[in-house]
Amino acid sequence: MLKFIFSKRKPSNKEIIINAEMLEKRVALLENGRLEEFHIERTTEQRLVGSIFKGRIKNLEPGLKAAFVDIGFEKNAFLHYWDIIPESTDTTFEAVETKGSKGRGNREGKPRPTMNDIPKLYPPGTEVIVQVTKGPISTKGPRITTDISLPGRYLVLNPYSGQSGISRKIEDPKERSRLRDILRNMTVPDGMGVIIRTVGAGQSRRYFVRDLALLVDEWQKIAERIKAAPVPSCVYQEPGLVYRTVRDFLTEEVDRIVVDNNEECERIRSLVGQISNRAKSKVKLYDEPNPIFERFNVDRQIEDAFKRQVWLKCGGYIVIDETEALVAIDVNTGRNKSGANLDRTILQTNLEAAEEIARQLRLRNIGGIVVIDFIDMKSPRDRQEVTNRLRDCVRRDKAKTHILPISAVGLTEMTRQRQEESIRDAVYEDCPNCGGRGVIKSSETMSVEIQRSLTKIMRNRDARNGEFTIRVIVHPEVLDRLRSQDEELLVGMEQRLSGKLSFRADPALHKEEFKIVNHVTGEELK
Secondary structure (H helix, E strand, O other): OOOOOOOOOOOOOEEEEEOOOOOOEEEEEEOOEHHHHEEEEOOOOOOOOOOEEEEEEEEEOOOOOOOEEEEEOOOOOEEEHHHHOOHOOOOEEEEEEEEOOOOOOOOOOOOOHHHHHHHHHHHHHHHHHHHHHHHEEEEEOOOEEEEEEEEEEEEEEEOOOOOOOEEOOOOOOHHHHHHHHHHOEOOOOOOOOOEEEEEHHOOHHHHHHHHHHHOOOOOOOOOOOOHHOOOOOEOOOOHHHHHHHHHHHOOOOOEEEEEEOHHHHHHHEEEEEEHOOHHHHHEEEEEOOOOOHHHHHHHHHHHHHHOOOEOOOOOOOEEEOOOOOEEEEEEEOOOOOOOOOOHHHHHHHHHHHHEEEHHHHHHHHEEEEEEEEEEOOHHHHHHHHHHHHHHHHHHHHOOOOOOOOOOOOEEEEEOOOOOOOOOHHHHHHOOOOOOOOOOOOOOOHHHHHHHHHHHHHHHHHOOHOOOOEEEEEHHHHHHHHHHOOOOHHHHHHOOOOHHEEEEEEOOOOOOOEEEEOOOOOOOEEO
């Protein structure tokens, strides 16, 4: 096994750092030592996004224009009608005719079905082959599509679609023309299509031919499992994080892959060898005593990146708040007060914030609706420059994004494809004290609520019983407040309402909880 001696030299331009442990695998992409991508996977969790299932339609909801499909989980998967006939809505690539491929809808000269045809073509009980496009989030089940795609290193195979094309992220006209010629001369199996991925730019024809052969062979194995598998069942599971990292991130620009596990290192070298024998030398085994993420300063960067407030180099900062419906990001000048030109200072802060926001969206894997409150800019040219910078920075994001111009009230609205829970939801859980609110009631507030409850109980008691004693059990911090600041109020309450009060602390109680009981019988009073 090739081992690597790590010197104190400057970090490589691009490197992939892999921490492989028993329960968790973490992957970090560094550029000049700065964390740009971060992914995490627990070995105890099933990988859903990208996996293919043989399922059965349980029911149709015409109002939602959706079907709910049993794929073997507690919650049925959500299948929108346009994901049953998705070809008409796919705009991620430019269609190119290839040898041997035929369109799915016109394979027999028949017109493609419309949404109105779905209830007749796919009634409840129909077996369907589907792929998960979005994992379960919160209370929602997974989202699926019948438009199956099998990603390889340079190509994506669409076994049920005759359309082939080129990723729109490849923008150079000459390169697109060259790749278009390669596609036209490739022999794709009948009824199937392929898409050249962004990483395919600049690659020679032989890489695409080899990738196509591997993908077709893989699909044939899946097709055999589909025939034999019961309903519901998983017939293909998306590979693990390490494999996906090699497949999606290993490019010519990556200087090395450093991994701290011997077995994973061997696996990665084997995988890389299928792509390029020359690239195998980039895979290094890390065997120093310090943890690999600590050695490469990844842990500290992760901790800094996942704070609510993220500082910018210019002295400004952004504040990120995730909610169930959307992500709100606020930009502030902070300590950036330098320069006599206030407009220039604001523009500088907004431009730097746009870069950091794009990075944070990737690192945290947050998506859905994102609303950004940039610092107000008077100049339309400045506003457009900030919008353009944000668009440029999200180009490297593998998730689909859509950015709207800055609105009349100074907000930028954008959407980011949401395939699974964010890193925050995967790593953290709601605080047992505040229930995820981020705040709990103060001792003063609890004192007011206790006095209100005592007044109600003492007024509603049976007056014939005369004076009686009530015990109040509270959190120690609340008891300190009652004794130190509210004692006179409580004594006045005893005299006014003809009762006696005793208090006891219980550390096991939540600060927002309290119990009021009859001192004699122990019965809890309400």
